Amino acid sequence: MSLARLLRGLAALPLFSVPVLSQAQGKRPITQDTYDRWHTIGGTTVSPDGKWVAYTLSPVVGNGELVVRSTQGTAEYRVPRGYTGRAQLQPAADSAAQFTPxxxxxxxxxxxxxxxxxPDRDAMDQARRSRLRAELQPKAGLAIVGLADGKVGTVPRVKSFRLARDGGAWLAYLLEGDSVAAPAPPRRSAGADSTERRKDAGTTLVLRALATGxxxxxxxxxxxxxxxxxxxLAYAVSSKSGDTDGAFVRALSASAAAPAVALAAGKGNYKGLAIDRKGTQVAFVTDRDDYAARRPKYALWHASLGARPVAQAVVNAAQLPSGLVVADRGGPAFTREGTAITFGMAPPAQDSIPADSLAEKAVYDLWHWKDGKLQPQQKVELARDRNRTFTAVWQVATRTLVPLGGDSLPQVQVSADGRTALAVTAVPYEIEQMWAESDAGTDVWLLDATTGARRKVASKVPFRAQLSPGGKYVLWYDDHRWFAHDVKAARTRDLTGAIPGVRFDQETWDTPSLPNPWGSGGWSTHDARVLVYDRYDVWELDPAGVVPPRRLTDGTGRERHTIxxxxxxxxxxxxxxxxxxxxxxxIDDSTKHAGFWTDRIGGTAPPVPIVMSPNRWxxxxxxxKAGQFVVTRQSYREFPDLYTGERLDALARISEANPQQGEYPRGDVQLVRWLSADGVPLRGLLYTPEGFDSTRTYPMLVYFYEEHSNDLFAHVTPTGRNLINPLVYNSLGYLVFMPDIHYIEGYPGPSAVKSIVPGVQSLIARGFVDPRRLGIGGQSWGGYQTAYLVTQTNMFAAAVPNATVANMxxxxxxxxxxxxxxxxxQYEKSQSRIGCSIWTCRDRFIENSPLFFADRIKTPLLFMANDNDGAVPWYQGIEFFVALRRLGKEAYMVTYNGDEHNPTKRANQKDIDRKMQDFFGHHLLGQPAPGWMRKGIPMLVKGRDQVRMATDSVTP
Structure with a gap:
């Protein structure tokens, strides 16, 4: 039966309201309160002996907890509010921002x-509402759990703590300062003594013996x-008087901490303490020797740790390139082998501009056509640029300084032995990046970290180069091939160009930019081999070019369509x-089943499956120090709880994050297939309500972005914001269809039409979709495609194109x-897929813009355009709304003041969720229109009557 015939046959059928399925089936309805009950698992870590797992259990709103669970039995300990921190989902997001979990x-x-x-969530909210000063607000505390008996010791007002990776005898933690802040010091006059400077004072450090307490x-x-x-233990002291300032160390044994030894002492700032992996040397920076200056300069200090460690200044500003000083931020760090210290160089801090210096003067931004970066980008990156540092190396054995980085080489990676460095820079191509993005390329430089000598080994490489762990090779991908540059031989080798018929770039790539490589999997010991990927298999390459490339996984992946x-x-x-x-x-590319296999580098046998299942892992x-694994496993019905075992095919579940989920309806998901209008095979996901009856017809919502079929076994939790959540909308009686899209370069809008419309038609043809009750929605790129679709088809009764671009x-x-x-x-090389500039492809920009076809729209629209959207300019929403209003189209635009591309404020998330449910409910289920749709919300009542009008809603 043709679609036209089907539509004619159904046109006379009356609209009716579909009951909420959860109520009909005796389960609890999913409401906005339900969202807040759901928990997530995060911060998972396993003990060195594998006998314990710790993780955070966090609700969407409220207080979370730390769970410590035995992997050998059922013992479990809990710490209230331990490692919580989901500020973006809290009602008081701004008050949580001061905590870094x-x-x-x-x-x-x-x-x-x-x-x-x-701190307790309610206490934080109260402090925010009371506008308490930072020092008076609730602070974090420290919890120490003894795993033998589960006893929890607590310490209030703790800033941070440290445990040695391979220790067990000692815990160090730093307390907050006094809860009552000292009065601010008087403002210094211009002629004040420069030694009376203000500096941060330290707080109390506690060294705790874990065995005895x-x-x-x-x-x-x-x-x-x-x-x-x-x-x-190394620590820096900063006292208010300055009399006890210094950097100190204490030798630790299993039972005692030796008296403190001063590495350097005297009035000043001491920062960035670092100890090498072997525990044989320490480094830090201090301005002690220049502290009396108006702008004191820092120096790098170093000491060997032994019976009587004594630190010496090894690098000062006079030794650095002109205009640079030793940076006091970032801190020094030892290379992995401890043979060198990397530290930062930076321009001296600039004087701040007096508050009245620009009075009666022009204040402006000058956009210069030769600037590498536009003024807005410079503004966004201003704080970073003011605090930028350039890499330098101090060689421990030779006691020599080697500056490496600078304006032209801002990013430098130093090898584990401290002898070689890699610098990758896009500075020469910054202007081109404006339209070419990563295709503009980067230059790859090799630096001798012992002498400072440098040479360029590649130009305009579009993908980031990497230094091998041993520092013997530089690896990069360009022109469909993997290359390795031999540092010692100063020779570049093509590692894959001679392999016939194999693509190491992504043949599924569908944007106008150069296709990315499938990636690399790491290096073997001593840099002997590097592993890279094709679409399905792992390849083993010899960077020395002696041993021919071999498919480590023997082609098994491609043969079985398994990635x-x-x-x-x-x-x-x-x-x-x-x-x-x-x-x-x-991952089986056909069924989406997933699991784990095993193989060997240098082996000749094919890979062996360990476990495969209808899950996402x-x-x-x-x-x-043990063979114990901890891993999550999920499916649409199964939350990604934690599983543990010594074998990945014999695991036991050790968490139950959401035992309440059985109280709520959960339907099913199936992989569906169809052909695009151009005959391209496509896949998508169809989510059906619990109790789905294929002999009935249902309203259906279409929600999409680019590709969803890979999420077949992804668990879905009930959430409410600017998206169509299949679990939530299934519970309201809708089917939810999430199609994949096949893109044709230059025609992103028509590509969406050719992919989605046939997919919807294929489901209508199966008899359980009501063609008169179709809704569609998307966010951002999905919002754009939604807006375009409704200019090309009238098959949808309601549409929600949030954060849309209307006019390309x-x-x-x-x-x-x-x-x-x-x-x-974005248009020439990236997601918007036009593939050329507006001057060479003017018609494409117009043909793909919903604005120019808005007169064809018959579908009612609701969309969000927030005025602090950092991705899509909110004036795109204004252009679209003004056009729709001029054309007399039913349209509603919601702007959440001060909020972002995806709303971050919980109240706004819940509000757009409610409005979307109201909007679809009215147009697809025949529910009464809420007040905001009937009457709007005039600016005169914004913030007053708005509360009543906004909550005049038909949703539960």
Whole structure:
């Protein structure tokens, strides 16, 4: 039966309201209160011995908790508010922003776990409403859990804590300052003594013996660290008087902490304490020797740690290139092998502009055509640029300084042995990046970190180069091939160009930019081999060019249409041990089943499956000193809870984040297939309500972005904001269809039409979709495509194109205000897929713009355009709304004042969710129109009667 005939046959059928299925089936309805009950798992970590797992259980709104669970039994301990921190989903997002959540940390001997416990949510909200000063607001505390008995010790008002990676005897934590702030010092006059400067005063550092609970307090500490092996505590003191200022170390043993030894002392600032991995040397920066100056300069200090450690200044500003000083930010760091110290150089701090200096003067931005970056981007990056540093190296053995970075080479990576450095710079191509993005390329430089000698090894490379862990090679991808530059031989080798019939770039790439490579999987020990990917398999390449390339996975991936990728379970180890089995993730590209396989670097046998199942799997964590794995597993019905075991095919579940989910309706999801209007095979997801009856007809919502079929086994939790959540809308009686889109360069709008409309028609033809009750919606790129679709078809009874671009001709020259970037690249090279400039392809910009076809629209529209949107300029929404209003079309635009591309304020998230449900409910279910649709909300009543009018809603 043709679609036209089907529509004629159904035209006479009356509209009727579909009951909320959850009520009919005796389950609880999903409401906005339901969203807030759902929990997520985060911050998962496993103890070194593999016997314990710690994770955070956080609700959308409210207080979370830390859960510490045994992997060997059922023992479980909980810490209220331990490692919570989902500020973006809290009602008082601004009050939570001062906290940076720190993950729980196990002691090296697996006997304790420590975590910061954050203030009660209600207390934080009250402090915000009361506008308390920062020092008077609630502070985090420290919780210390003994794993033998589950006893929890708590310490109030703690800033931070440290546990040694391989220790277990000691815990150090830094307390907050006094809750009553000291009065601010009087403002200095111009002629005041420069030594009477204001500096941050430290607070109390506590060193706790974990076995006994005994503690020692150290006053006025501003910074501290413990080395991995728990041999040394290093700390910096900053006192109000300055009399006790200095950098100190204390030797640690299993039972005692030796008296403090001053590395350097005297009035000044001491920052950036770092100890090498072996615990044999320490570095820091201080301005002690120049503290009396108006703008004191810092120096880098170094000491060998032993019986009587004494630090010496090894680098000062006089030794650096002209115009640079030792930076006091970022801090020094030892290379992995401890042979060199990297630290930052920076221009001296500039004087601030007096508040009245620009009075009666012109204040403006000058846009210069030769500027590398536009003024808005410079503004966004201003704080970063003011605090930028350039890399320098101090060689420990030779005691020599080697400056490496600078304006032309702002980013430098130093090898583990401190002898080689890689610099990748896009500075020569900044103007071209405005329209070409990454296709503009980067130059790749190799630097000798012992002499400073440099040479360019590649130009205009579009994909980022990498330095091998041992520093022997530079690897990059360009012109469909992998290249390796031999540092010692100063020779570049093409590693893959001679392999016939294999593509290492993404043949599924569908934007006008150069196709990305499938990626690399890491290096084997001693830089002997590098692993790279094609679409399905893993390849083993010899960077020396001696051994021919070989398909490590023997073509099994391609043969079975299974995507195989390397899984790193020891992220602290930079190389893959070729003597150990190689763990691979696996995804069947046809069924979307996933799991894990195993293989060996250098092996000849094909890869062996460990487990495959109708699930999506997370990346496994593995205990450092045991074979215990912890991993998440999920499906549409199964929340991604934690599973553990020594074998990935024999796992036990150890968490239940949402036991309440069985109280609510959950339908099902199926993979559906159809052909586009051009005959291209496509896939998508169809979500059906619980109790779905294929002999009935249902209203259906279409929600999309680019591709969704890979989410077949992704779990969906009930959430409410500017999207169509299939679980929520299934419970309201809708089918939800999420189609994939096949894009044709230059025609993103028609591509969406040719992909989505046939997909909807294929479902209508199956008899359970009511063609008169179709809705469609999308956000951002999905919003644009939604707006375009309703200019080309009248099959939808309601549409929600949120954060849409309506006019590509004006958007092309616009700014992404969040980054300051011009939007040109998005059309010429990126997601908008026009593939050329507005001057060479003027017609394409017009043909793909919904604004120019708005007169054809018959579908009622609701859309969001927020005035602080950093991705899509909100004036795009204004252009669209003004056009629709001029044409007499039913349209509603919501602007959440001060909010972003995706609303971050919880009240706004819930409001747009409610409005979308109201809008679809009215047009697809025949529900009464709410007050905001009937009468609007005049500016006169904004903030007053708006509350009543906005809540005049028909949704539960």
């Amino acid at each position: 720190a993950a729980p940390v196990f002691s090296g001997d697996s006997k304790f776990v420590a975590v910061l416990a954050y 005994g503690e020692e307090r150290i006053a006025d500490v501003i910074g501290y660290t413990i080395d991995d092996g728990e041999k040394w 195989l990728r390397v899984v790193r379970t020891d992220l602290d180890e930079p190389s893959l041990d070729a003597s150990q089995p190689l763990l691979l993730s696996a 997370g990346t496994p964590l593995k205990a450092r 001709t004006s958007a092309y020259g616009g700014i992404r205000w969040g980054s300051g970037l011009a939007r040109s690249f």
